[in-house]
Amino acid sequence: MTILLNADLHCHSTVSDGTLMPEALAARAHANGVQLWALTDHDEIAGQQRAIAAAHALGLDYLTGVEVSVTFAGTTVHIVGLGFDADDAQLAAGLLATRGGRGERAQEMARQLAQVGIQDAYAGALRYVGNPELISRTHFARYLVETGVCRDTGEVFRRFLTEGKPGYVEHRWARLGDAVRWIRDAGGLAVIAHPGRYRFTPTEEYALFSEFTQHGGQGVEVVTGSHLPSEYPIYAGMAQEFGLAASRGSDFHSPDESHTDLGALPDLPGQLTPVWALLQPRILRAPRT
Template identity: 40%
Template sequence: MNSEIDLHCHSTASDGKLPAAELVARAAERGVKTLAITDHDTAEGYRLGQAAAQELGVRLIPGIELSCIWGGVTIHIVGLNFDPESDVMRAAEQAQTEARSSRSQIIAERVGKRLKHDIDLAEVQAYAGGESIGRPHFAQYLIDKGLVPSMAVAFNKYLGAGKPGDVKASWPEMATVVQWIAAAGGIPVMAHAHLYNMTRTKLRACLADFVDAGGRGLEVAYGQMDNNQRGQMAGLAREFELLGSCGSDFHGPNRFGLDLGVMPPFPADVTPVWQSWA
């Protein structure tokens, strides 16, 4: 279905394909009335989209998607309706930027040492554009420098699992990012929990810790989530007394037909996160 509320999408401030203003315009065209741009580890999408939202009559909610660790698993926590100019949120964004930067430097050093080639991070950043540097950007750099013949070889020899460039980001613990969002006056929401490949027991333990840290919401209507996943998330929201959130996780035009506002119907027996917003 097409929802009038979409609280999970991405702009070019992280890994989306559309600038924030274009994303807001597309939302307006598609009948989305309340939107949160939740770029990875930055609230810049919200800042850059405000003028377009005011002009087009879209209610733009401050949003961010923060990476963190719980039990050795990378978890994403969406922050909604916080103060993007608060000291705590600005500090959180800086901390996440430094975590990403540190990872890129380690990859460059390890892969460069193996290849006996000094990797220029500024050149790798050019492949990433406005996005954070990822391993595919390193791979393209290696190809263009003639150091490997293909993307497959780049990953098989240097960047894939267990290879020198397989470096995990030093993300903070889940409780830390939950507390950042809460301290900035926002609502911490666990994103796409059905995609973490955890057993039900482990996911329930994760949610228990999330709630203990101050977590308040769970995505219960998400992109191309199927009915079974939707039912599981709705049941967990009720069990842990969490507010429900919804979002497409739209990154840009794609061949799968996913667009802004596209998601399953919101479960009728879950309290929506936006109910208390003025």
């Protein structure tokens, strides 16, 4: 049932932790042959109107998008929302509440880094932030690469910004059920983002999928820049087991940092229902000439 389409439904702009503006992302997606695009900034939809306008100016079809941070089983999990009403007040309020506390968390991260000899990390991270409400570990990682503490952002995360390392500060995000409800009530479809990244035990992963579907979640990312190719069939099987539609997205953040470019992923495997098949009425079609 898979409909072949170069859809890229997961990427980030300067509105959250990407390095390109929405307009530049639209141009890159179009140049790379993307046919259906979504900008999915972390916990923020302020870039949606810019993304829609840029996509349509290029003749590119668009789905509204966001990536919501939730806490599940003591782990930060991301839920992508697609095809929602970008003017929905309840969704905007929920995302605003989720963003709350990032500033305090960032200050504590900087204090911990200072204790291991890395000074001025908060001010340094701010130089990479397009939206101060969304300062994140990625911004700190870019500063530590700039100052030569680490060779690349991957090394920063391994040495400083994951659980048990100096610079890691846990944050309580939205609840899974709330995130799914915000997306659904705004007319959208909720998707588990890159499940292979979370390193859950099989029991924890099964619980995540079970609770997600009970709340009304309808999709899972199968082919993503955050999965190894060997993981594609695993999550294709999970999609079939739980009756979920399959999504596809590069998780592109930056030309200098991302392993997978916009539009560069392989097709969805197997007999899967793609999320865009369920979202046809929600696709914002570019004007046709």
